Amino acid sequence: MSSQKKGWSDRFLTKLEVAGNKLPDPSVLFIIMSVAILLASAVAGIFNVKAKNPATGETIEAVNLLSSEGLVLILSESINNFIEFPALGMVLVVMIGIGIAEKTGYFEALMKRTIEITPEKFILPTVIFVGIISNVAGDAGPVILPPIAAMVLMRIGYHPFVGLLVAYAATNGAFSANIILGMTDALALGFTEKSAQLVDSDYTGNIAMNYYFIAASSFLLVLVLYFVTKKVVSPRLGTYEGVSFTHEKISDREVSALRWANISVVVAAIALLLLVIPENGILRNPETGSIINDSPFMNSAVFLITILFFIPGLVFGLKAKTLKSTKDFGDILADSMGTMGGYIVLVFFAAQMLAYFEWSNLGPIIAVYGAQLLESINLSGIPLFISFILIVGLINLLIGSASAKWAILAPVFVPMFMFLGYDPAFTQMVYRVGDSFSNPISPMLPFLPLLLTFAKKYDKDVKLGTLIANLLPYSIAILIVWIIFLIVWYLLGIPVGPGGPIYLEQ
Template sequence: MGRKEKKSLMDRFLNTVEVLGNKLPDPIVIFIALMGIILVGSFVASLFNLRATNPATGEEVEAVNLLTGEGIVQILTESINNFSNFPPLGMVLVVMIGIGIAERTGYFETAMKRVIEVSPKKLIIPAIILVGIIGNVAGDAAPVVLPPIAAMVFIKLGYHPFAGLIMAYAAAVGAFSANFLIGMTDALALSFTEPAAQLVNSDYTGNIAMNYYFIAVSAVILLVVTYFIATKVTIPRLGTYDSSQLADKDEQLEEREVKALRWANISMLITSAVFLLMVIPENGILRNQETGSIMNDSPFMNSIVFIITILFFVPGLVYGLKAKTIKNTKDFGNVLSESMASMGSYIVLVFFAAQMLAYFKWSNLGPIIAIKGADLMQAMNFTGIPLIIGALVLAGCINLLIGSASAKWAILAPVFVPMFMLLGYDPAFTQMLFRIGDSFTNPITPMLPYLPLLLAFAKKYDKNVGLGTLIANMLPYSIAFFISWLVLVILWLFLGLPLGPGGEVFYQQ
């Protein structure tokens, strides 16, 4: 017994990470501190006449002191504009209208349950994994709803419920940057990538789909990898489970929910067909009227955010009306208000992140750090595969301490996007590297709010279970995801394939 109770080196390490991570201040406070650091840094940098030459333009970039009278006036007068003119803010909030109504009415949750209910036995495990991977487009729904459902399904299959909990959770949060659909994660990533890239090239514009090809291929690969780890590692390791003491019964979908889901899916197909009729014909109104292109500077790509919003909004509304989760206009207004209310912390975060990015831009510290960093990396010959591995490991390690993806990318993007651009890599590629690094350690980070919830689910089956048990069984998924993604990125790099529409591996001005 004594040997079992003794904590392993891994458990002690993760417990230390958890303690240290809990001592970090709120991300908003971190941004406020960074604003102060940048202001002081601008003073020190200008004092020492810090400057660098932009290799892309040949222009000399000089540090600007923001703690002068002129700088302070600029900080005070431009603060509102920094926030209101932050272009991706509106994009994210608009997408949230569609995703919010689909989530709040119960459409996402019912769709997940139904997929698992109707899947043949041999395909149930792959179906759960697929729902978990696709489910990240539904915001909080997948890591909250799917694990307990998977646990019940695994009991029926004769497996330990922990195996289902862990597998579903790993698929939902570990494969966070893999999907067949474009959603909120794409919008959030772009919201910080674009202004960071504009520190080097003020004319740079990205798009929400610029990582799509890569994340779609990643979804297929991680589905296979997750299935392999589940069937060859997790399920055999955890063994069977005595379910005779469980009093709870499976929660079956009501007929009303099934009918509502059917009508919602039909409405999505009809809505998709309408948009396809505007895109596919050669004279389609959503094509570029001069070139006929669907992707390059077309109304389709320029309106893709609103189109995605509509594709979620319509089935979400239809489901709500049919399932009676929306009974009147008041309910409709409440659903939309609640979905926006959930973005409150993001809006506050963006306010301070926008100020920080503005200070970085005004002081020229961002470009100078990027140029100096790029020069150092080139001098050390730290490019290619070592650079990729370093970026993935760094993002993965930071993810163990800071849970919010937007908070991390807001901090890292102003430095890494310009730096990688100067090394010849497109912002879409740098963004993709961060998204991978931000995903593969998600299953084992104590900083995600879903992990305590997962522990609560686990205690239903074993009151003595601890966090170490869950993390130890999720560690193989994190390792496998890292290796798989690293191989895929290297392959993509060598082949020079586009990451998505308008998203390349190598940067061309």
């Protein structure tokens, strides 16, 4: 029976992987979608497609972008579409800080040292927690943590695959949960804000507008991943009888550098608090005294986060001698920005697609009719959220990039949810839950083949099916618990973050 199930699942995953591999590169996908939008705008314009905005009562008419006026707009505004795209500047600025912290070795040393000094009974939950918060370091988490976790957990009696799997599930399955704001939040905000402005041109969000929910989710998912590991994955894998490996401990110099780096970030955080907490703090709103609403603190949040990464990374590099000269400094910054080349290209085409969607008025029209359809079949509230989460999770199996998916979905679902009365911050949070839970089993993530490489170190005959079969319980548990948590949060009416209410403010 079990062999039949395994055979069916292997065939299903193989077909899924083949289908996913046939999808074009995300940049090409955006080009195709841009062309499709232009053609759709022409058809809609010719047939005078229109809809009535239920919020303002105004009539929204489709605009033919293949007209002479439309073509002039496309050609003359292409550069501005790219330059003015909100997420571009935010992500590149954050990468300055993250790049220094990652390339000097600060993130890696911090993860290693945290696990090394943790008492044995707390090692497994610590690995999970480190995995969740390591998302702030971008790709560093799923690349660095799994092999370290495998060696550490094997040392206290677990199968090394347990360490690989739980670290991978934590860094990817809990991708949208964190107690630290970072590049993921900036990426999501850029697409959400642009899409919300299709309905309300004055709408502005902030990088922290999901923070309450993602911070609370961090601790909840530690418990979920711990339970699945102890009750499902570890018993299933049993004991390990192969060759043991040891991970290289960080040197005394690195320990000292890490200590000074951590002190520096604490000092920087205290200095920041002194600018925010006092009633006359310069980072408060000068008129209202608010820390959140239109305050210098929230308006400069991206740059402040960059500083809080940059300082400990710089201190660690200087003390650990991984940063020896100004040339090293320049090389690290160039290297970290070099990794963003693919994203910059992606943004160029995504920005054109979103601009065409905005100019054509197709987004609001689809959103109006979509909202009316959902209302007619009474699909709103909890059933709507669950359906959206499942749709995103399935799409995630074919398109691994979170920004690519949200660039496609946001222009439709953000306005649609707005017409149903939901704030873009809440829609973004629902999306992020759907975008995370299926990450561990997605064949489209580039880290899955890397995980297989790590696993072959312990068992040269292991195959991808084994890893996915043991990662599936994590995805299912995260999905179920996170949906329940979201429903409870929604029913209590708690904002998902500062400036992030569930409902649009009337």
